[in-house]
Amino acid sequence: MGKVKILAEDIVTLISAGEVIENPSSIVKELIENSLDAGADMIDIAINEGGIRSIAISDNGSGILREDCSICLQRHSTSKISTREDIDQISTYGFRGEALASIAAVADIRIITQTEEEVTGSQIIARFGEIPKVTETSRPQGTTVEVTDLFKNIPARRKHLSDARVESQRIQEVVMKQAAILPEIGFRLKRDGNTIIDCPPNQVAGDRIASLWGIDIARSLVDVDYSYGNIRITGFVARPPVSRGNRSREYFSILKRPITDERLSRALETAYSTTLMKGQYPICALDISMELSKVDVNVHPTKREVRILDIERVGDAVKVAVRRAFGVTDIIEETSMQSSLDETTDIERKIKSGETSEVESQFHHKGQITAAPLIEQSLLMPSGDDDDGGEVDFLGGVFKILGQMHNLYILLESEEGLLIVDQHAAHERVLYEQLRTEVTQGRVAVQELLQPFILSLSPKDAEQIVELSETLENIGFTITSFGGNEVSISTLPEILGRVASETELLTLVDRILDLGHTEAADTFMDNLVKVTACHSAVRSGQSLNTDEIRDIIIELSTTKSKFNCCHGRPSMIRIRKEDIDRSVGRMGADAISRYKARHGLK
Ligand code: ADP
Ligand code: MG
16 A cells, blocks of 8 residues: 555645745755655765756665655655644654655656565656656665756746855755764765765764864864753864854754754854854754654744744753863853953943943943943053063054053053053054055965965865965965865965964865855955954964064054054044043042142142
């Protein structure tokens, strides 16, 4: 007896409806899910021209019985659920019986399949708009589904597809996400004849991630395994500073289903707290297991989102799981960092709610709220050995170098008061203007590396960065493919050469790839110069001696836009002595002489 049935009308109405096929990657996702539901442990995917020309997925799963062949392409035909109750406990990826029907509605399909119980296999050919034909054929047990000429007869939708490269990358992401969660299943992806993902079945989880994300990220990964009541979080997180410039490596899955969920991302990012630079995002592959009945997968037609009862608790579990994975020391570091942050926000809150004196709110209006309270807390920590600290000419005056605060701000004293300079923003501005000029004049100072950096990236990133190599050459990078996922970097812009490390370059590559080089060439180049300057500049948290401070200030004084960093944020603030005097109730020289007179002091 056949296994596939058409769902009853009343059940169909309970299923979230909507378009399943948005682009080639949605087809790949649906077909992979079908193979997994069929119990396959090896899934081979081959795509051509971004999957628009063709997609072929072969598995070694159960196969489809001959009598099911003619109905499995119909809408709402499924072997996976049949009753209302089934919908509350969906343990398979598929359940809507719509994928094959939706694909057949927008492309040509050929399925070749063989079950264990039948002697001959079946071939189904469904041409766009025609009744499917089923014939005999043979193959080893399993199923191959070929989809060709997507949206051939729907030009309006075909027009909305991106170019083959972008569609290929989407497919690659889909395969990578699924492969990351299921190390026991083998995945192979061929793109236009070249194998770009090759993961054998039954891999150890760590090896699987390494083959997908590259060895460098894999080296920084920490195991996560944490239970919180019935919720268990398992997988990996990357130890900072290894990170990405966007959320694309935040892999979450629930009950081994890849999902994206803003709240989980936020919980994860909170766990990292201040350990990542601004604009950097964590890298993780975390699976959440919990009772099936607390998860509703029937909320989004493409199953990209699921509804989780108790999402708050799951978010908390993610947070604790990640913090624990980083170990006790990280927790202490983190909480102390967090509490110092909290103090600032507390002050900010007071100011906002009017609990502070007028003077403090004046500071607030001038955007100086953190400066004043922090000084009150005597958190000034001048660095450098000598007492007088040295002097520097700047902005038409002479400033005494007091030192640094929190290894973050340079403190300069003048007659007028205090100048607080953001060390990173200032240095970044210097390097940006320098490199910008060098690029415009076509004479970028380049540093040849005796030993090139070899970076292992994900296959997708490796390909993309090599594609950009010609443009990158203009700013001093020589990047070539080193075979497989590896690229070699043999020259760097000189300003970067001074500080470059492997980790640094990996982050830089990420940021470059995030720039999206589809924008105008000169904007791209300007952004490239910005990220390069940013990576070459002294960091927040780096301690500087007086000479280094002086050098930065002298260089800054020669720049055109010294008051802003290259992203437009202010790079310095001024606090007038008068304002400090007033805020502590000191009325200046007159007040002192009145006081002395009253008390008969000289
Ligand atoms: P669903 O997965 O929601 O059941 P689909 O349209 O994706 O709906 O598939 C319809 C049916 O075809 C499935 O229920 C399954 O019985 C059968 N099928 C599809 N792909 C495969 C496969 N690769 N191996 C075995 N059976 C398959
Ligand atoms: Mg399906």
